[in-house]
Amino acid sequence: MIVKDLVTFRKHLPSVVLKGGLDPFIDSLEIAQEKLQNEILGKDLIDALEAQSSEHEHLLKLATRVICYEGFLINIPDMDLILTDAGFAVTNNEKMAPASPARVQALTASIKSKLDGAKDALINHLMTAPECLSWRGTEQFERLSDSLIFTYQEFKDLAIYNQITADAYPKCWSDFFDLNGSMNVALMTDVASYISKDYAEEILEKLRDNERFLPIEKKVLKIIKIAVIAIALGDRKSGLEQAIIAHRIMKQNISDFPTFEAAPESQELTTEHTDSPIFMMF
Numbered sequence: 196m197i198v199k200d201l202v203t204f205r206k207h208l209p210s211v212v213l214k215g216g217l218d219p220f221i222d223s224l225e226i227a228q229e230k231l232q233n234e235i236l237g238k239d240l241i242d243a244l245e246a247q248s249s250e251h252e253h254l255l256k257l258a259t260r261v262i263c264y265e266g267f268l269i270n271i272p273d274m275d276l277i278l279t280d281a282g283f284a285v286t287n288n289e290k291m292a293p294a295s296p297a298r299v300q301a302l303t304a305s306i307k308s309k310l311d312g313a314k315d316a317l318i319n320h321l322m323t324a325p326e327c328l329s330w331r332g333t334e335q336f337e338r339l340s341d342s343l344i345f346t347y348q349e350f351k352d353l354a355i356y357n358q359i360t361a362d363a364y365p366k367c368w369s370d371f372f373d374l375n376g377s378m379n380v381a382l383m384t385d386v387a388s389y390i391s392k393d394y395a396e397e398i399l400e401k402l403r404d405n406e407r408f409l410p411i412e413k414k415v416l417k418i419i420k421i422a423v424i425a426i427a428l429g430d431r432k433s434g435l436e437q438a439i440i441a442h443r444i445m446k447q448n449i450s451d452f453p454t455f456e457a458a459p460e461s462q463e464l465t466t467e468h469t470d471s472p473i474f475m476m477f
Contacts, residue, residue, distance in 0.1 A: 197244050197255070198224050198262050207263040210302070220266055227265035231258060234372060235317060237333035250326050257317040264310040271303055311368040315346040322405075331403060340403050342378030342427075343420050347371040353421050360428035374427055381426035381434065386419060389438040390445065391458030395419075411448050415441050 198204060201217045204224075217224075232241045236258065244255050321327045321336075322345065330336055344350050347368045356364060365371040387395040398416060401408065408416060418441040426434030445452045446461065455461050 196221075196225060197228055197241075198259055198266070203259060204263055204266075207260050208267055208306075211267075220270055223269035224262060224266035226269055227262045230265060231261055233335070235314065235321075235335050235339070237330065237335045239333070240327075240330060254317075254320060254324070254327065257313065257320055260313045261310065261317055264306050264313055268303065268306055268310065271299070307367055311347050314368045315348050318346055331405070336403070338375060339372075340399065342375050342382065342423060343398065343402060343416070344378065344424070349420075350424060353417070354424045354428065355421065355430060355433050357430065357433075359430040359433075360425065363428045377427040378423050381423045382419070385426050385431065385435060386422050386438045386441075387460075389435075389442040389460060390415075390419060391455050391460040393458050394445075394452065394455040397454045409451055411444070411451050415444050415452075418444070 199217070201211075204217055204220065205211050228241070232238060236244075240251070240254070243251055244258055247255070318339070321330050339345055344353070347365070350365070350371050354360070354364065363374075365374055382395055382399075383392060398412075398419070400406075418437050422434045422437035422441065424434075425431075425437065442460070445455050449456050449461070452461075
């Protein structure tokens with residue numbers, strides 16, 4: 196285990212004043228670590244962190260924070276319940292007043308927000324730290340990169356929030372992670388029908404290989420990300436409008452997009468795609 200003592204746990208959760216040690220949280224911390232391994236880090240990095248590798252000192256701090264927050268949230272619903280011979284009971288301490296549901300909800304919301312930020316910080320470190328270069332070869336990285344959007348904060352910066360997208364809009368990092376598959380489908384189908392599947396695959400590979408993008412490519416990439424998110428959230432009209440804008444910019448700067456230029460989708464269109472806005476002559 197990465198988090199195995201109460202001192203480390205309380206460093207990130209100062210409201211914890213347990214006297215009996217970390218035992219009540221052991222299982223939830225193990226679950227949190229397994230989730231972190233499966234969703235983000237992969238087994239090799241988890242093993243390195245458990246071995247306290249000096250190479251990954253900062254990564255260990257970031258991962259520890261994620262595990263503490265996640266493990267705490269997993270345990271919150273059961274914290275004041277005990278099972279007796281007579282059935283379930285609520286723990287009672289005459290020296291302390293029980294917290295109101297509103298205060299428990301406020302604490303839960305605060306920790307959830309901190310967990311979202313902690314996971315984003317962890318991913319940003321993985322993407323920029325030279326010692327984490329091997330992470331780009333993991334299944335976890337491949338899945339995270341499938342949609343072009345790596346962090347929940349970037350998603351929120353680019354997402355269109357309206358009556359159409361409200362229900363599907365992710366409320367936390369885990370919801371964002373679960374939307375990854377839908378965003379990849381949006382990229383490789385609807386959006387690719389305007390920017391070409393070959394170019395969609397090219398930008399995926401350039402991001403995965405950490406290659407440099409031209410300024411005009413960065414501009415187009417941002418628009419493509421907005422399109423991908425909108426379509427994944429159910430606002431296909433807005434998403435296709437953004438895909439058309441990307442197509443137009445690429446046409447106007449065709450020499451900077453040779454892969455797109457060689458694809459059939461680069462041709463000027465006057466017909467309409469199925470269920471999509473009409474293309475005009477650019």
